[in-house]
Each structure stands twice: as structure tokens, then as C-alpha cells.
Amino acid sequence: MKGWLAWGEIVPAGETITRNRINYVNxxxxxxxxxxxxxxxxxxxxxxxxxxxxxxxxxxxxxxxxxxxxxxxxxxxxxxxxxxxxxxxxxxxxxxxxxxxxxSLLNTVGNQFAGRLHIGTVGPFFVMKQLSKYIDRYPLMHVTVESANSDSIYQKLLNYEVDVGIIGSDYSDPRLDLVCLGKHEVVIAVPVSHPWAHRSQVNIEELDGQRLIMREKGSMTRRALEEVLAANSIRPNVVMELPRDSVLEATAAGLGLGIISNFEFSRDQRLRTLSIARYSPCTRSFAACLKERRTLPSIDAFMKMSSELVAQSLDADCSNNKS
The missing domain is CATH 1.10.10.10 (Winged helix-like DNA-binding domain superfamily/Winged helix DNA-binding domain)
Known part of the structure; x- marks a missing residue:
């Protein structure tokens, strides 16, 4: 007989049995x-x-x-x-x-999910609406959030270290499933005591030689501004490279002009923001997951919820424009 032995079968002396062996790793x-x-x-x-x-x-x-x-x-x-x-x-x-x-399959109870969802985001501002709705709908889920720049979150997605990423670029990566959340203008933050504080705009040429507080490398906000500066041969004096929250604190302390997305700027009595006239560099934000992991109910639900919120926002904008 070739193949598997029946339970209790005895192999005659001198006879060789060929097995379809299954290899395994501990x-x-x-x-x-x-x-x-x-x-x-x-x-x-x-x-x-x-x-x-x-x-x-x-x-x-x-x-x-x-x-x-x-x-x-x-x-x-x-x-x-x-x-x-x-x-x-x-x-x-x-x-x-x-x-x-x-x-995830075994922990699905009816339409409820029980388990963990790890989200990486370029900033808490971009994810809180989704999180609020997600937790309300799926109370058995435990959600953790970590913040970093886009490049770091992108790598964590590829390495399975986060389940969903809120990032500032689509990276032209066919492995990603994406929902575009919006477009955000990059602005200049100045202290209220700064001579420009009464203005609403600054010309790109005026940034030449200015002390700038930049986001760290890997930030899409930084990249968007650098592209505009390079295209106009503007060379500011970059005095610091800091994470998002630290940029505002350093700006308020008078260490330089801060670079930030207008979407991320919360009302701060110490600061004013200015647009860059004629250019208005912008970033986009995306909810992203690996396509191969979209079949996980917890990830799929978050991505669908992100699409729903974008659609609701567009409907609200259309209604406001009509009125």
C-alpha cells in the first residue's frame, strides 16, 4: 500500500511504505x-x-x-x-x-466584533470622528492609536505593525486600499507679537532667509512646502526640525515661523496663521490598509466608515453651497 497507513495497520517486514509527508515548523x-x-x-x-x-x-x-x-x-x-x-x-x-x-472570524459575534484595532495616524485630528463612530458601533473592540509622520506609518502598515494608517500620501502603492479623507492647506504660523500677525497671507519670496521651524523628515506637510520653495528658488533658514505638537510650542516661544496644516491648527491665542499667496501648498490625508488585510471585519468596517464620513461631508458641503 502507498500513501497513509490505516489506523493500526502493520507493515510487513521488508516492505517500504511511501508517505505523503507533511512538513511543519514548530x-x-x-x-x-x-x-x-x-x-x-x-x-x-x-x-x-x-x-x-x-x-x-x-x-x-x-x-x-x-x-x-x-x-x-x-x-x-x-x-x-x-x-x-x-x-x-x-x-x-x-x-x-x-x-x-x-x-477575528472566531471573535465575531453576530455583527459585533471583539478584538483589537491598532491605528497609526499622522495626527489625532484626522481620526477622531472615525474613532468616535467606530467605538459607538463596535463597543467590544479595543482600539489603540499611535502618532508618527506619514513615512513611518506607511512602513508600519507594510510591516503589519498597524492595522489602519491615516497617512498624507497614497505612495502610488498598489498594495494599499485607500480612502481619501480630504485636502489640507499648508500654512505659516506666527506669534501674535510678530509683525506679520495682522496679515492673512505671505508671499513666497518673503520666506527667503526667514527662520523656519520645519516638521521632521517623512512629513508630507514639510514635503509639500519644500516643493514650493524649491520651485521658486527660496532658501529659508531652517533652525529646527520638530514633531507636529512641538512646532506650535516652538513658534509660540518666538523661535521661528512654524509650518503646519491648517486642518491641524486648533485655536491658539498665542498664534496666527497665514496662507502662502498664489501657491497654497496642500497635503491630502488618506485612510489606508493593506488590500490583503481588508477582509478582516474590523479593518473593513473602519475603512467603510471612513468612506461614509467623507460622503456625508461632501453632502453637507453641497447643501451649504446651495443655501
Whole structure:
């Protein structure tokens, strides 16, 4: 007989049985590898998995020994993936994405979802309306939010580190499913004591040589302004590069002119904002997820909700224009 043995079947002496063998990887070892590869830290991986660090170390070492491969280069103060480790991480992401899909399916109760949704956003302003509606509709979901610039959130999406991203570019990436949330003008913030504070606009030429407080690299707000400056051969004096919230504080302290999206600017008695005449550099915001993960009910629901809110906003604008 060829193939699988029936239960209790005895193989005659001298007879060879050909099996359709199923290869497998120890799942606990692979999970530990995946956690360490994501965090590039055995300590953080142990915290993520809620197990002891020695267990994580033992499991990763056993995986390496089983296949006679080095998956990590262990330096005195850091940890990096080898080429084999990078290749395995790509496969592990797909495996644990499917496991997450199964987990989401099993935790679906009627039309309710129970589980976690991790959102990365370029700023809290862009996501709060969606979050409010999402939590009201799906109270069993636990939502976490982290803020960073667009490039960082984009990479976290690709690495499965966030489920949904609110980003400032579509990155021309066919792997992404996108909902355009809106268009936002980039403006100049000045202290109320500044000579320009009574104005509503500033000419692009006036920014030449001015002390500017820029957003950090990877920010779409910064990129939009830099394109306009370069096109007009304007060279400001960039004195600081800061995250969004710090830009406003540094501007209020008189350290320079701040660069920010008008959508992000909340009323601040210490500051005034000016448009850039004739150019009005703009950014766009998008809700984004990986297309391969859109089938997860929790992610799909957030994306659909984002589309609904955009449609409602457009309807409201049309009504206001008619009146």
C-alpha cells in the first residue's frame, strides 16, 4: 500500500511504505522568532507574547539549531536580522496575518466584533470622528492609536505593525486600499507679537532667509512646502526640525515661523496663521490598509466608515453651497 497507513495497520517486514509527508515548523518557535524580528529585542518580544525572556531565547535558538541557520546577528547593544532572518520574516508576516484573520472570524459575534484595532495616524485630528463612530458601533473592540509622520506609518502598515494608517500620501502603492479623507492647506504660523500677525497671507519670496521651524523628515506637510520653495528658488533658514505638537510650542516661544496644516491648527491665542499667496501648498490625508488585510471585519468596517464620513461631508458641503 502507498500513501497513509490505516489506523493500526502493520507493515510487513521488508516492505517500504511511501508517505505523503507533511512538513511543519514548530509554531511556538516561529511565533517567538516573529515577535523578536518585529521588535528587534528579546525583552520586548517576551512582553508582547506575555512569556519569560528565557523562553523566547530558547525557542529562537531551537529554531536556528533545527535548520542550522543564523537568523539574528547579536551585537553588544543591538540586534539585526540576517538575510535568512529577513526572508523568514516575510513569510512569518503572512502566516500570522492569516492567524489574525482566523482570530477575528472566531471573535465575531453576530455583527459585533471583539478584538483589537491598532491605528497609526499622522495626527489625532484626522481620526477622531472615525474613532468616535467606530467605538459607538463596535463597543467590544479595543482600539489603540499611535502618532508618527506619514513615512513611518506607511512602513508600519507594510510591516503589519498597524492595522489602519491615516497617512498624507497614497505612495502610488498598489498594495494599499485607500480612502481619501480630504485636502489640507499648508500654512505659516506666527506669534501674535510678530509683525506679520495682522496679515492673512505671505508671499513666497518673503520666506527667503526667514527662520523656519520645519516638521521632521517623512512629513508630507514639510514635503509639500519644500516643493514650493524649491520651485521658486527660496532658501529659508531652517533652525529646527520638530514633531507636529512641538512646532506650535516652538513658534509660540518666538523661535521661528512654524509650518503646519491648517486642518491641524486648533485655536491658539498665542498664534496666527497665514496662507502662502498664489501657491497654497496642500497635503491630502488618506485612510489606508493593506488590500490583503481588508477582509478582516474590523479593518473593513473602519475603512467603510471612513468612506461614509467623507460622503456625508461632501453632502453637507453641497447643501451649504446651495443655501
Amino acid at each position: 509554531f511556538n518557535q516561529l511565533r517567538s522568532f516573529y515577535a523578536v524580528a518585529r521588535e528587534l529585542s528579546f525583552t520586548k518580544a517576551a512582553e508582547l507574547l506575555c512569556i519569560g525572556q528565557p523562553t523566547v531565547t530558547t525557542q529562537v535558538k531551537a529554531l536556528e539549531e533545527t535548520y542550522n541557520l543564523q537568523l539574528f546577528v547579536r551585537g553588544p547593544s543591538d540586534l539585526t536580522l540576517t538575510d535568512a532572518g529577513e526572508a523568514l520574516l516575510t513569510v512569518a508576516r503572512q502566516i500570522f496575518s492569516l492567524e489574525e484573520r482566523a482570530h
